[in-house]
Amino acid sequence: MARPKKSEAPNLAERVNLTGGAIERLTCPPGKQQAFMRDTEAPSLRVRVTASGAKSFVFEAKLNRQTIRRTIGDVRDWTIEKARAEARDLAVMLDKGTDPRELERKQLADKAAQQTAAAAQALTVGEVWPLYLATGKPKRRDAWKPRYRADLEAMAAPGGEKKKRGEGLTRPGPLRPLLALRLADVNEDALKSWFDSEALKGKHQATRALMMFRGFLRWCAARPEYRSLIDRDAGRAAAIVEALPSNTRRTDALEAAQVPGWWAGVEQLSNRTASVYLRALLLTGARREELAALTWANVDFQWRKLTLADKVEDTRTIPLTPYLAQILATLPRVGPHVFASTGKAGRITDTRASHAQALKHACIDHLTVHGLRRSFSLLGEAAGAPAGAIAQVMGHKPSATAEGYRPRSVDALRPFLAQIEAHVLALAGVKFDAQAEPGKLRVVA
Template sequence: MPELTRLTKRAVDAVPFQPKGKPPAFYRDGELTGFGLKVTSERKIFIVERRVNGKPKRITIGAYGPWTPDNARTEAQKLLAEMAGGRDPLQKKREARQHRVTLREALDAYLQGRELSPKTVTEYQRVGVLYLNDWADKPITQISREKVSQRFQSLTSNNGAATANAVMRVLKAVLNFAQHQYGTEEHPLFINNPVQILSQTRVWNRIPRRQGHLGPADLGPWFRAVQDLPNPVLRDYLLFLLFTGMRREEAAGLRWSQVDFANHLLTVTQTKNHDPLALPLSSFLYGLLQQRQVQANPDSPYVFPGNGQTGYIQEPRKALEAVGRQTGILITPHDLRRTFITVADSLEISPYAVKRLVNHRQDRGDVTAGYIITDVERLREPMERISQKILERVEEG
């Protein structure tokens, strides 16, 4: 590193910029050891360098212009004194930054840093706006166990048990992310995620698992009411959910490029659990998709196109409500998934085959499942049996 007698305005002005593409050049101050100048093709930047606890550290003071040589020298003296005492100013800045990170910043970073479905992103943002907005611009280090407990009780009383659980699950995930993103081993944001208090005190609300599905007597009336829907995209989408057991978002985003008519197969790569799904098409599904292709919008890549930002169908709630008014049968898209699984169970189809069909991961403790390789062709016969059983119940109803 070249040495200048003293980093004065005249000396700094005389230092040439580096040619573009060349690495930065460094110049030392001849009077104040550790004070220096870093020069790139565009900027001249004041720095200090010194060992702290045996480790070399380089700290940026600021660019020449906003910083004068005299102001930079004064700042360098302060920083060098700290470093001589064994304190790392960079660590000090990181710790100060840690305590300024707000819940809004942490949530935004969490959503940007993970591969989440548009539905999940919308839900997390909704939680932040509706239920945690008064915490949004406060440092996350101010979210204490006591505050979490109080907010959880308030949400349970005013918004319901399920909402309270959902909000706290979102908060727990964001704070876990923030702990790794902004905290360090030596200086964690908190000793334990404050939402852990709900587990430690065992106060999470018990939510009975939903058991909604179409019973044998419901399938006929519901099926015929769906066929009467004026919107053919919604009609085919709801029937597709029933005959595949697929999750709502995964089915909605299905593209024509994922449908292999030659091999009677469809493949989904973007799934909830990130495991790709290869699904054989039953005779009913093959016919439904062929008819859908004839009616397809040539400008849309989606099997079930919609007018929203995503380009595919979003919310079948109104269609389900219309069917409910006609039949008295009110269900959700996930109830159709449960119906598919219930029909499969009634046929005594292998649990491993059912899990593969609906893209459930095998239990980690299930040793037997680890030895079973379920080829997609071996799923074709169970898939056809499930479809035929549904159609039988439709006819019976």
């Protein structure tokens, strides 16, 4: 057989000794997408040419009667000898029963896993925090309470905004410094250093921020993608716990002898909304946020009921007692909220200043707004109301040991709450016509 001329394209039907010239003359036959030129020295080596003229070295062999083809590389990047050596190595691998394609896929998967792990290691608290705010939630709840969600945002706020009260700009939230940390760097030492720094600005605020961050760590530990990156118990390390302020339960409450002075001080407040709100807290034992968020739509004057947003359940309904109905009816209806305000929230948010004025008038040294809730419980016991009824009105979880607790209907609760109200009013020296139409409160001589 005559040798083909060096200017002619190689005969693809036969093996050829790969040379630079043969590769240069290789063309794809008309009407085909690709063609292969086989090597004589390395039987599994091919040179592939496409219709566009691109050329590359290719390994081709059979495994379990199936053709295996794997690209080695561009002919401009690989020498013929290196391509032959690679083809021989792949052939040896195939003889051992190893599929080069599977090996390559494994290598790519390992590389991707390494890249993912490296990216995860670089993940910061600040990158994950927004996802926690969006999808995190407390146990047995569908979502954050609006107030707690707002507190979470405030704790990590960057600061630098104009203060709503007073001059100057707001400071960064206590959790802000932690957002820059990598998740993998959140450990006992890092949290101890952060807590010690924040405690200098306010120990109780730093403690509350720590409790919130513990919730974040628990949430991360429950998610597979973050579980290996964090130390869930970093915030519970002994060095941190020892520095926490004592968790002494507050016991402040009105004594029976203090009720007249406190009541008179509250009645004399220039802010009538705050005055009614504070008295309503004492007469219902409600949590301050529950009552502040009360809307007119949830006040039923006809059937004498109040529906409050509840901390444990979604809502709870309690009786609307006669005196409370009358003072609520005297409030102006300037919006959806019963205790309306001109502030951004549209409702009363902080009555500590007003309460302080009333306490000063009554010569009472200390009583928190939450102390009014404890006062309701104690005064309710003094009035002779059952512990279970008091707990239900306050929204406490039922206690089966107290009295074989069974939830009462609103009508079953009504006489007990009226009994408590009458006791408080008697202590305060208030007399009124219980039969009067709400909104037409009148003192009885």
